[in-house]
Amino acid sequence: MGLSKEFQNSSFWAKEASSSKYKLLQEEQTSSSTSLPLHKHKENIHTLTIISTAASTFSKIWILHMILFMISGAVLLYSILKLPSKSYCIEKLSPYSPGLHIFQDVDKVYRFDVGYNSHSSFRGPPSPERDAVWDRITHVGAMSISEETRQKINASDGSVRLPKESGGGFMAMTEFVHEMHCIDRLWKHTYPDYYMYEYNHTIESPEDWHEHADHCAEILRQKVMCNADITVVTYNWLKNHESPHPNFNSQHKCRDFDAALEWAIANQAPPPKEGKVYRPTDGTHYFEYDDLPFDPRKLS
Structure with missing residues (x-):
């Protein structure tokens, strides 16, 4: 049985309309499918930027802490090295003597x-x-x-x-x-x-x-x-x-x-030949004082 021309035309337009709707829907889906990943991509970029900034900030803080730690260590080491030694304290609290070292x-x-x-x-x-x-x-x-x-x-x-x-x-x-x-x-x-x-x-x-x-x-x-x-x-x-x-x-x-x-x-000195120390008789110059005490810088 043959189809009428009207039916054939209506069927054609129906197909065309269906095809057009399909293309439109496909375009919308395509548009939607392409726009969604772009939005997510922007979010990812933003997230990566935040992470990168945080990492950079953390890195700077870590470096600052390391610098402060090294400075503190250097100051501590310097303080330890500069602590007065026992010999220094003895010398400060005692008049000079060539024998001070025996107490160090x-x-x-x-x-x-x-x-x-x-x-x-x-x-x-x-x-x-x-x-x-x-x-x-x-x-x-x-x-x-x-x-x-x-x-x-x-x-x-x-x-x-x-x-x-x-x-x-x-x-x-x-x-x-x-x-x-x-x-x-x-x-x-x-x-x-x-x-x-x-x-x-x-x-x-x-x-x-x-x-x-x-x-x-x-x-x-x-x-x-x-x-x-x-x-x-x-x-x-x-x-x-x-x-x-x-x-x-x-x-x-x-x-x-x-x-x-x-x-x-x-540290005793060897005894002199004569058994004791006498005033020089060989012309060697020496000093005599009236009595003690006297100015150690005074010669008379």
Whole structure:
């Protein structure tokens, strides 16, 4: 059966319309499909920009922290290196001496043992053994020091020089040896029956004896006042004592006396040929002073 022309035309237009709608829908879909990825692409770019900016900011902060850390480390290291050493502290708290180095690595804490019934090799009735102990720390010979050392200790320009066989430098001694000599001398005076030569000296030359005793007491007084030991001493109750008794067994931080004594002994100058130092008789110029004390820079 054949189709009419109207039907064929309507069918054609229907196909055309359907085709046109399909193309339009396809175009819209195409347009929609192309516009959606572009929007997402922009969002991605924005997100990447934020991430990149954040990463850049984090990187800068991290670098800043590293710089600050390195600066802090450098400052800490510098501070540690600049901390005063033990030798620096000793030098700042002590007058110059060529023997200061012996105390740089030595710290000793002692608890004094000074009870009335305490025993020590230095205390008690005199005896040959007791004398030997005192002689070891008081019979130390003079030492020879250089011109540089003499200037550093601000000693007199007219200081006595030793003969060449004794080193040829300036005659010197350590303070503690003289202080121990004074203590020993005063202690011996408490036993006149044993140390008769000391007692006889007081009888034969009382003025000279008192002068020497006063000198020693004055030296020790000035030394104690110079040190001004502020160690705190507590009190305790003791049997057969009505009042609180001071506990002198206090703790002290002390220099190593044995090291100091060994240094002084090791640095003794060889004794002169004549046994003692006399005024020069060979024409060598020397200075004489009226008495002590005097200006160390004064020559007369």
